[in-house]
Amino acid sequence: MAIYSYCLLWFGTFVGVELTAFDPATPHITIFTLLFCVNVVFYILLRTGLSERFKDPSLTVLQMITGILAVTAVLYYSRELRGAMLSIYLMIMTFGVISLDRRQLLRMAIFIQSCFSLLLIGEGMLVPQQVIFSYQLGHWFILALVLGSFVYVGGYIHNLQSRVREQREHLREAHDRLAAIAIRDDLTGLYNRRYFMGRLEEEMSLASRSGSSLHLAIIDLDHFKQVNDTYGHPAGDEVIRRFSAIASIGLRRSDILARYGGEEFVVLFPHVSTIACVSALDRLREEFAAQKYPFADELRNTFSAGIVQYQHNETVQDFSRRADQALYQAKANGRNCVVKG
Numbered sequence: 001m002a003i004y005s006y007c008l009l010w011f012g013t014f015v016g017v018e019l020t021a022f023d024p025a026t027p028h029i030t031i032f033t034l035l036f037c038v039n040v041v042f043y044i045l046l047r048t049g050l051s052e053r054f055k056d057p058s059l060t061v062l063q064m065i066t067g068i069l070a071v072t073a074v075l076y077y078s079r080e081l082r083g084a085m086l087s088i089y090l091m092i093m094t095f096g097v098i099s100l101d102r103r104q105l106l107r108m109a110i111f112i113q114s115c116f117s118l119l120l121i122g123e124g125m126l127v128p129q130q131v132i133f134s135y136q137l138g139h140w141f142i143l144a145l146v147l148g149s150f151v152y153v154g155g156y157i158h159n160l161q162s163r164v165r166e167q168r169e170h171l172r173e174a175h176d177r178l179a180a181i182a183i184r185d186d187l188t189g190l191y192n193r194r195y196f197m198g199r200l201e202e203e204m205s206l207a208s209r210s211g212s213s214l215h216l217a218i219i220d221l222d223h224f225k226q227v228n229d230t231y232g233h234p235a236g237d238e239v240i241r242r243f244s245a246i247a248s249i250g251l252r253r254s255d256i257l258a259r260y261g262g263e264e265f266v267v268l269f270p271h272v273s274t275i276a277c278v279s280a281l282d283r284l285r286e287e288f289a290a291q292k293y294p295f296a297d298e299l300r301n302t303f304s305a306g307i308v309q310y311q312h313n314e315t316v317q318d319f320s321r322r323a324d325q326a327l328y329q330a331k332a333n334g335r336n337c338v339v340k341g
C-alpha cells in the first residue's frame with residue numbers, strides 16, 4: 001500500500017508538472033529519490049528484524065511521518081492541484097487505522113494540520129504574491145474537518161478491529177483447550193484410546209518405511225475388581241491415577257503411554273530394543289508393587305503386561321491381537337509379570 005501511495009503521489013506530481021498545474025521547478029526527482037532511500041532503510045529494518053528493537057516494530061508512525069513530510073513538500077509546488085493533492089494526507093492516515101488507536105490518530109492528524117499550517121505560513125512569507133488567502137483558509141478548514149472525522153471514524157474502526165482480534169484470540173485459545181482435552185483421559189490425564197489408535201497407525205507406517213523397531217505393550221492391573229469391591233470406587237480411581245503417574249514419570253518422553261480403558265493401559269515404544277522395553281516395564285512393575293496407599297496400609301497392587309515387536313506390514317488388528325495374547329499369557333503365568341510375545 002505504501003508503494004502504491006508513493007507511486008500515485010509521484011505520478012500525480014509528474015503529470016502535474018507536465019501539465020503545468022504544478023510549479024515547473026518542482027524538484028520531484030530529488031523528493032522521490034530521498035523518499036526511495038528512506039523507504040529502503042525502512043525495508044531493511046523490517047526485513048532484518050532490526051525494527052523489533054523499536055517501540056513500534058511495524059514502524060507505522062515513522063513511515064507515516066515520512067509520508068506526511070513528502071506530501072507537504074509536494075503540496076508546496078502543487079498550485080491548482082492542491083485541493084486534490086490534500087487527499088493524499090488521508091491515504092497516509094488510513095495506514096494508521098490498523099495499528100494506531102484514536103489518540104495516536106489524533107496526534108497524527110494534529111501533525112498533518114501543523115505541517116500544512118507551516119506550509120501556508122511559509123508560502124505567505126516566501127511567495128506572498130502567489131497566495132490567495134481565501135483559498136488557503138478554505139483548504140485549511142476543509143483539511144481540519146476531514147481529519148477530525150477521520151480520527152473519529154478511524155478510531156471506531158480501530159476499536160472494532162481490536163475487538164475482533166481479541167475474540168479471535170479467545171476462540172483460538174478455546175479451540176486449543178478443546179483439542180488438548182479431546183485427546184486426554186479425564187481421570188488420569190494420559191492420552192485416550194482414540195488418540196492412541198491414531199498414533200499407533202502413524203508409528204506403524206513410520207516403522208514400515210524406515211525399518212526401525214516398534215514395540216507395543218498392553219498393561220492390565222491385576223485383580224482390580226477386588227480393589228473396587230474392598231476399598232470402594234474412589235480408592236480404585238486413586239490406584240489408577242497412581243499407576244498413571246508412575247508410568248508417566250518412569251517412561252521416556254518418546255514412549256507413547258495411553259489409558260486404553262478401565263484398568264488397561266498401552267505403551268508404544270518406538271526405536272527401542274525388546275530388552276530395553278521389557279526392563280522398562282519390569283522397573284515400572286516393581287515400583288507400582290511397592291506403592292503404599294493412605295486408605296489401606298496392607299493394599300499392594302501389581303500388573304501384568306504383554307509386549308510384542310511390530311512385524312513390518314502387519315495390520316493394526318494383528319499387532320494388537322498379538323499383544324493381547326502376550327498379556328493373556330502373563331495373566332495365565334500367575335500375573336505380576338511381563339511376557340514377550
Ligand SMILES: Nc1nc2c(ncn2[C@@H]2O[C@H](COP(=O)(O)OP(=O)(O)OP(=O)(O)O)[C@@H](O)[C@H]2O)c(=O)[nH]1
Binds near residue numbers: 221233235263331
Ligand atoms: N475405580 C475404577 N474402576 C474401574 C474403572 N474402570 C474400570 N474399572 C473397574 O475395573 C474392574 C476390572 O475388572 P476385571 O476386568 O474383572 O479385571 P480384574 O479384576 O483386574 O481381573 P484380572 O485382570 O483378571 O486380574 C471392574 O470392576 C471395573 O468396574 C475406573 O475408571 N475406576
